[in-house]
Amino acid sequence: MTTDANTLISLDEIGSMLHAYAGASEPQTARKRSRRPMRTVVLAAAAAAALAVTGVAIAASLGAFDGISAASHPQTSTDQLDSAMAAMVADANIGLASIPGDPDGQVVASDSRLIGQLVDGARIYVMPTTKDKLCIVRQTTPSSEEYSGVTCIDPFSQKEPTTLESTMGLTFGVARDDVASISFNTPSGQVTVPVKNNVWSYQGSGVDLSSVTINFQDGSSEPFTGQ
Amino acid sequence: MRVSLARRAHAGDSAALNELLAELGPIVVRTARLIVGSGSASAEDAAQDALLDISRDIGKLRDTSAVKTWALRIATRRALKVARRERLLRLRHTEMAEDIEERVPGAPGQTAALKAAFDRLPLRLRATAVLRLQAGLSEEETAEVLGCAVGTVKSNLHDARARLTAALTDAGYAPTVKPPEEAHQ
Numbered sequence: 001m002t003t004d005a006n007t008l009i010s011l012d013e014i015g016s017m018l019h020a021y022a023g024a025s026e027p028q029t030a031r032k033r034s035r036r037p038m039r040t041v042v043l044a045a046a047a048a049a050a051l052a053v054t055g056v057a058i059a060a061s062l063g064a065f066d067g068i069s070a071a072s073h074p075q076t077s078t079d080q081l082d083s084a085m086a087a088m089v090a091d092a093n094i095g096l097a098s099i100p101g102d103p104d105g106q107v108v109a110s111d112s113r114l115i116g117q118l119v120d121g122a123r124i125y126v127m128p129t130t131k132d133k134l135c136i137v138r139q140t141t142p143s144s145e146e147y148s149g150v151t152c153i154d155p156f157s158q159k160e161p162t163t164l165e166s167t168m169g170l171t172f173g174v175a176r177d178d179v180a181s182i183s184f185n186t187p188s189g190q191v192t193v194p195v196k197n198n199v200w201s202y203q204g205s206g207v208d209l210s211s212v213t214i215n216f217q218d219g220s221s222e223p224f225t226g227q
Numbered sequence: 228m229r230v231s232l233a234r235r236a237h238a239g240d241s242a243a244l245n246e247l248l249a250e251l252g253p254i255v256v257r258t259a260r261l262i263v264g265s266g267s268a269s270a271e272d273a274a275q276d277a278l279l280d281i282s283r284d285i286g287k288l289r290d291t292s293a294v295k296t297w298a299l300r301i302a303t304r305r306a307l308k309v310a311r312r313e314r315l316l317r318l319r320h321t322e323m324a325e326d327i328e329e330r331v332p333g334a335p336g337q338t339a340a341l342k343a344a345f346d347r348l349p350l351r352l353r354a355t356a357v358l359r360l361q362a363g364l365s366e367e368e369t370a371e372v373l374g375c376a377v378g379t380v381k382s383n384l385h386d387a388r389a390r391l392t393a394a395l396t397d398a399g400y401a402p403t404v405k406p407p408e409e410a411h412q
Contacts, residue, residue: 005385013341017345
C-alpha cells in the first residue's frame with residue numbers, strides 16, 4: 001500500500017466527494033427497504049446439535065473459515081441455507097457485483113456452515129466468497145422484528161478477532177477460536193459473555209460499545225478497536 | 228455556532244434549543260450519513276436519534292463553547308453504532324448506486340468509485356475523514372470526538388488516503404495527488 005503522503009489522494013478530492021454525497025441536510029423519511037420478506041420457515045433441528053463439530057478438516061474455503069473451528073467440517077444438510085436465505089444471498093451478490101473493482105467477489109452460498117445460534121434464536125451461518133472473504137449470515141426467527149442480513153469481511157487472519165453487531169437489545173458477534181469471552185459495560189455493571197462455537201451474544205439494552213474487551217484463551221485481553 | 232445560543236439552550240430556553248437544533252441539524256445529518264453510508268435509511272435514523280440525544284442532554288453540556296464538538300461526538304457515536312450493525316447489509320451497495328443517480332447527477336466515475344471505496348473503509352478511518360474533511364473539525368477536536376490521541380487522527384487520515392489511493396488506482400483511476408499541507412490545514 002502506498003504510504004508516501006505526496007503520492008496519496010489529496011484531501012481536497014476526498015472532501016469534495018464527501019460534500020457531494022452528504023446530500024440534503026435535513027433528515028429524510030426512512031425509505032422503505034425492499035428487503036425480501038423472510039418466509040416463515042422454521043428449521044426445527046436443535047441448534048445445539050448443529051453446533052456439534054466433527055473436527056474433520058475441510059479443504060475447500062479454509063482461507064475464509066480460518067480461525068473458525070465451528071465451520072471446519074464437511075457440509076451437512078443442517079448447514080445448508082433454506083430457499084429464503086439463499087434468495088437473500090443472491091440479492092447480496094447483486095449488490096457485491098456493483099462495487100467497482102469487485103473486491104469481495106461473490107458469496108458462495110453452497111459452502112455455508114451453520115455455526116451457532118444467538119440468544120434470541122437467530123441462526124448464524126458463515127460462508128466464503130469467491131475471493132475468500134468471510135460472510136456471516138444472520139437468519140432471524142419468523143417472530144423477530146429484526147431483519148436477516150449478510151455481512152462480508154476479511155477473514156479473521158486479517159482483522160479483529162471478533163465481529164461486533166448491535167441491534168435493539170441484542171449485541172453479538174462471531175469470534176476467532178482463540179477468543180474465550182467478550183466483556184463490556186452495561187447499566188447494571190460489567191458483563192462477560194462466553195464464546196461458544198465461535199459465537200457470542202447478549203440480550204439487554206444499554207451496552208457501552210466503546211467498552212468492549214476481547215478476552216483470549218491464554219488469559220490476555222485487548223480492547224475491541226472497531227474495524 | 229453561536230455560543231450564546233448554546234448557553235441559553237443549556238439554561239433551559241426552549242426557543243433557543245429549537246434554534247440550536249436547527250443550526251446543528253445539517254452537520255449532524257451529514258456526519259451520520261457519511262459515516263453510516265449515504266444510501267442507508269438507518270443513517271437518517273441515527274441522525275434523528277442524535278438530535279434527540281442533543282435535545283435531551285443539552286442541560287448536561289459542560290462547556291457551551293464546545294457545543295459543536297459535543298454534538299458531533301453524539302452524532303458520531305450514534306452513527307458508528309448503526310454502521311457496525313449495518314456494515315455491508317445486503318442492499319447497501321444497490322442503494323448507494325441509486326444515490327449516485329439521485330444525488331449527484333452526472334457524477335464522474337472516479338467520484339463514484341471513490342465513494343464506493345470510502346464506504347468500504349474501516350469505520351474508524353471513515354469517521355476520522357468525515358469529521359476532519361466534511362465537518363471541519365481540527366485534529367484536536369476530532370481526537371476528542373473519537374476519544375483517541377491526535378496522533379491517531381493523523382495516522383487514521385493517512386491510512387484512509389492510502390487505502391483510497393490504492394482502491395482508485397486498482398479501479399483504473401488516477402487520484403488527484405497533492406501534498407497534505409496544501410489542503411485542509
